[in-house]
Amino acid sequence: GAVVSQHPSWVICKSGTSVKIECRSLDFQATTMFWYRQFPKQSLMLMATSNEGSKATYEQGVEKDKFLINHASLTLSTLTVTSAHPEDSSFYICSARDFLGLKRPQHFGDGTRLSIL
């Protein structure tokens, strides 16, 4: 079946550091990728939607200058958390789907646990 790979699975870094998370679709062309954030015992909150070759669309309240998203190819999207602070610590999950959109399931990576000291 479809597979989405996310890397790294966890990262610990100092406050002020920028962190890049990669999301790859391994066996299909991901025309659209999504980035979610999940706090403990809470559901997934959509941060942004990116279409290949276009600028990302951010959800209300998400700082686009803080969370930089690049979707330069049909198999790779990256999320960069710039100048990360402890409040940015969370579980970040990417998701991808092909050109058929909601007519087919959206597949998720296994998430990245980000801890900012």
Next chain:
Amino acid sequence: EDQVTQSPEALRLQEGESSSLNCSYTVSGLRGLFWYRQDPGKGPEFLFTLYSAGEEKEKERLKATLTKKESFLHITAPKPEDSATYLCAVGVGGSSNTGKLIFGQGTTLQVKP
């Protein structure tokens, strides 16, 4: 405003004790209702998609149903390995190609042997 509400928040069952999880939704235009399973520290794993009221899907001990206002995930004779958080999501947006998923809070299921 589009909303998805799942109940109960948590459910404890004995092995073999069947039950149902509920997902209620209010959306302006439903473009599919999706059920996912999420294990701790992992991303959601796709289970089912339902598009029309009256539609049903089954997979092993799980059966999902859909009405115009809610969806149920029925678990028959659960086993400990069914323990997980079950997430319901509705597809919303301008079209099937541009829509997005809105997730409920999830139901955490624990099945004891």
